[in-house]
Amino acid sequence: MSQRVKFYQTGTFTVGNRLLDADQRTVQATRERNNSLTSGHRACQGCGEALGARYAVDAAMRAADNRLVAVNATGCLEVFSTPYPESSWQLPWLHSLFGNAPAVAAGVAAALRAKGDTRTRVLAQGGDGGTVDIGFGCLSGMFDRNDDVLYICYDNEAYMNTGVQRSARTPAAARTATTPAVGEHPGNVMGQGKNPALIAMAHEIPYVATASVADLHDLEAKVTRAMGMGGARYIHIHVPCPLGWGSRPCDTIMLARLAVESGLFPLYEAEHGEVVDVTPIRRRVPVEDYLRPQKRFAHLFRGEGQAETLAAIQATADRNIRRFGLVPEEVS
Amino acid sequence: MLKQIEGSQAVAEAVAMCRPEVIAAYPITPQTHIVEGLAAMVREGKVGTCQYINVESEFAALSAAIGASAAGARTYTATSSQGLLFMAEAVYNASGLGLPIVMTIGNRAIGAPINIWNDHSDSMSMANSGWLQLFAETNQEAVDLHIQAFRLAEQLSVPVMVCVDGFILTHAYERVDIPDPDQVDRFLPGFEPVQVLDPDDPISMGAMVGPEAFMEVRYLAHHKQMQALEAIPALAADFAESFGRESGGLIAPYRTEGAETVVLALGSVNGTLKDAVDEMRADGQSVGAIKIVSFRPFPLAQLREALAGAKRVVVVEKDLALGLGGIVASNVRMALRGLATPVYTVIAGLGGRSITKRSLTRVIAAATTDTLEDPHFLDLDWQAVDSELARWKERRRAGPIAENLLREMGLVGHRPHGTEGPTS
Numbered sequence: 001m002s003q004r005v006k007f008y009q010t011g012t013f014t015v016g017n018r019l020l021d022a023d024q025r026t027v028q029a030t031r032e033r034n035n036s037l038t039s040g041h042r043a044c045q046g047c048g049e050a051l052g053a054r055y056a057v058d059a060a061m062r063a064a065d066n067r068l069v070a071v072n073a074t075g076c077l078e079v080f081s082t083p084y085p086e087s088s089w090q091l092p093w094l095h096s097l098f099g100n101a102p103a104v105a106a107g108v109a110a111a112l113r114a115k116g117d118t119r120t121r122v123l124a125q126g127g128d129g130g131t132v133d134i135g136f137g138c139l140s141g142m143f144d145r146n147d148d149v150l151y152i153c154y155d156n157e158a159y160m161n162t163g164v165q166r167s168a169r170t171p172a173a174a175r176t177a178t179t180p181a182v183g184e185h186p187g188n189v190m191g192q193g194k195n196p197a198l199i200a201m202a203h204e205i206p207y208v209a210t211a212s213v214a215d216l217h218d219l220e221a222k223v224t225r226a227m228g229m230g231g232a233r234y235i236h237i238h239v240p241c242p243l244g245w246g247s248r249p250c251d252t253i254m255l256a257r258l259a260v261e262s263g264l265f266p267l268y269e270a271e272h273g274e275v276v277d278v279t280p281i282r283r284r285v286p287v288e289d290y291l292r293p294q295k296r297f298a299h300l301f302r303g304e305g306q307a308e309t310l311a312a313i314q315a316t317a318d319r320n321i322r323r324f325g326l327v328p329e330e331v332s
Numbered sequence: 333m334l335k336q337i338e339g340s341q342a343v344a345e346a347v348a349m350c351r352p353e354v355i356a357a358y359p360i361t362p363q364t365h366i367v368e369g370l371a372a373m374v375r376e377g378k379v380g381t382c383q384y385i386n387v388e389s390e391f392a393a394l395s396a397a398i399g400a401s402a403a404g405a406r407t408y409t410a411t412s413s414q415g416l417l418f419m420a421e422a423v424y425n426a427s428g429l430g431l432p433i434v435m436t437i438g439n440r441a442i443g444a445p446i447n448i449w450n451d452h453s454d455s456m457s458m459a460n461s462g463w464l465q466l467f468a469e470t471n472q473e474a475v476d477l478h479i480q481a482f483r484l485a486e487q488l489s490v491p492v493m494v495c496v497d498g499f500i501l502t503h504a505y506e507r508v509d510i511p512d513p514d515q516v517d518r519f520l521p522g523f524e525p526v527q528v529l530d531p532d533d534p535i536s537m538g539a540m541v542g543p544e545a546f547m548e549v550r551y552l553a554h555h556k557q558m559q560a561l562e563a564i565p566a567l568a569a570d571f572a573e574s575f576g577r578e579s580g581g582l583i584a585p586y587r588t589e590g591a592e593t594v595v596l597a598l599g600s601v602n603g604t605l606k607d608a609v610d611e612m613r614a615d616g617q618s619v620g621a622i623k624i625v626s627f628r629p630f631p632l633a634q635l636r637e638a639l640a641g642a643k644r645v646v647v648v649e650k651d652l653a654l655g656l657g658g659i660v661a662s663n664v665r666m667a668l669r670g671l672a673t674p675v676y677t678v679i680a681g682l683g684g685r686s687i688t689k690r691s692l693t694r695v696i697a698a699a700t701t702d703t704l705e706d707p708h709f710l711d712l713d714w715q716a717v718d719s720e721l722a723r724w725k726e727r728r729r730a731g732p733i734a735e736n737l738l739r740e741m742g743l744v745g746h747r748p749h750g751t752e753g754p755t756s
Contacts, residue, residue: 069531072538095539096398103393103399106396111354111405137391137392
């Protein structure tokens with residue numbers, strides 16, 4: 001297509017779908033769509049994980065020509081999709097344990113290789129707890145061996161399934177059931193946590209990407225790109241959780257977008273340990289815009305507020321922006 | 333073909349002949365030689381298209397095996413001791429999902445204190461996990477049980493542990509009849525899974541199950557164990573017909589005809605036990621032995637029948653249920669419930685302590701006169717134990733138990749922690 005003028009949806013900076021080439025458009029409802037995670041599941045209203053999984057798995061299915069096996073870690077996604085005797089999964093799907101999805105997927109991939117099945121692909125998925133905490137050893141092992149598995153982490157920044165406890169992805173100062181908003185430094189401790197996308201890159205695996213439900217088109221493109229490669233691949237998707245974050249279900253996409261636009265959740269792609277592309281921030285917002293609508297950060301804005309904490313969170317965002325060159329004019 | 337071969341290597345060759353498609357394993361003594369042997373055979377292209385996964389932990393080893401088995405591959409792993417404990421969650425998961433994985437346990441004690449030598453604490457810790465557990469007496473039986481295990485596992489869609497005494501069998505070189513690959517192929521058909529992750533026929537495996545169906549799922553897992561009570565002897569008979577030798581089965585009695593005292597044991601100690609029985613029989617004593625091959629399912633009815641004529645039963649076991657006594661003995665008592673037959677427990681061989689024929693003969697003789705205490709701790713150093721108990725009474729900060737005992741026994745240079753005066 002030769003169209004050069006971009007029209008964006010009002011206030012969103014999302015490019016109009018109709019202006020894209022047909023093969024690049026995001027198609028939400030079509031008879032060809034597999035609906036791998038089909039309707040009727042029991043996710044909460046406004047669940048970012050259900051949305052992210054629906055788009056990610058369908059994109060992977062399309063790329064695999066509908067020959068995909070999914071392995072799921074224990075967690076919200078597993079529980080809301082398969083309460084016995086129902087299942088929302090329209091593809092071969094296996095749930096084993098909380099901390100072993102990468103190893104189980106490696107086993108599936110090995111079985112397919114042993115059987116000479118070169119067409120069927122393997123997807124593993126889990127939440128942030130299952131991925132970066134209890135399943136991290138198995139994930140690192142899968143990266144180390146470069147197993148032919150695409151691992152997708154849906155990051156809602158705490159253990160939501162068990163009632164919102166802190167994980168290694170819980171952001172600084174966030175209130176959870178185990179980091180209560182009391183005391184001198186309320187909420188999650190500053191200076192803790194880990195960054196699995198960067199750790200994945202340190203394994204020098206073929207592909208690592210971060211994505212957000214705020215930009216489903218980008219999410220699908222990254223999944224499609226990953227599926228075009230072999231070996232261990234990792235995509236980390238930011239998925240707001242209204243229940244755990246204390247936000248309105250209708251604000252899920254807005255919050256995901258503010259996380260990106262504030263610089264707290266940078267979107268980038270890396271190959272073999274090197275960043276190859278970043279999504280620039282078109283309209284930068286202060287972290288306060290992202291934090292304020294969420295009850296888990298309410299203590300930062302109560303009474304005298306927590307100016308120091310807010311400044312530290314802003315510094316984290318600023319560092320991300322510098323580190324990944326998210327605001328082009330600030331780099332040059 | 334007869335070979336003078338290390339037990340682990342013999343097991344590796346037997347497993348390779350069963351044509352596994354995926355092997356995932358993590359090193360732990362004394363199981364390592366088995367998977368080293370398999371890694372070499374896979375790399376040399378002797379195991380078809382088999383994939384060998386070098387995993388980062390035992391938990392990952394069995395997890396990868398779960399994925400491979402669910403994808404329809406014949407799957408094998410092996411471990412010991414701490415490794416089995418580290419994979420415990422996956423042990424229950426594999427049986428809960430009904431995946432026919434075969435796993436060798438190179439039986440080893442569980443720490444602390446860390447100890448690499450043989451006893452049965454590891455397998456016993458997983459006795460109720462839903463896996464079948466078969467114990468080998470010799471390396472020949474270890475080979476034969478592995479070949480039977482794959483067929484048994486796949487027939488019932490249930491995982492099987494083949495338990496092989498660490499070092500005593502795994503590292504022993506002895507004569508083993510390694511079967512012909514064609515013979516194994518005829519005995520063991522290809523794996524036809526009852527459930528498989530197949531894009532052409534998508535299923536969900538591992539759904540969440542609440543109170544409405546969980547009991548039924550568990551019952552069916554128990555039912556498979558009951559089915560195994562019939563399948564194991566049938567398979568052993570078929571094996572004997574195909575390979576020309578007896579191996580496996582639920583139990584194997586030895587000179588129990590008319591025996592007043594019958595001694596029960598699992599695994600390699602049965603060799604010593606048979607020698608003891610021979611000696612005591614020659615001495616005119618009415619003694620016999622029964623080897624328990626299948627610990628899970630536990631052959632309650634078969635043992636009750638085999639022990640019908642016995643006046644007393646002695647269970648020699650390489651494990652200890654702390655706070656209770658014998659694990660095997662408890663199971664045997666269940667087999668004999670309602671009968672007055674006394675069951676004596678002999679806790680023996682923990683952490684690799686040698687079980688000698690002389691000691692066995694002594695305790696069996698004591699049992700025949702009903703003068704054996706229960707449980708009896710075979711060859712326990714009571715002096716060292718009493719001295720340590722006395723120290724606990726004397727001082728609050730008594731120090732580390734294992735180190736004190738080693739000093740007390742003179743196995744290391746210094747006197748026990750806090751002991752006054754010069755060292756001797």
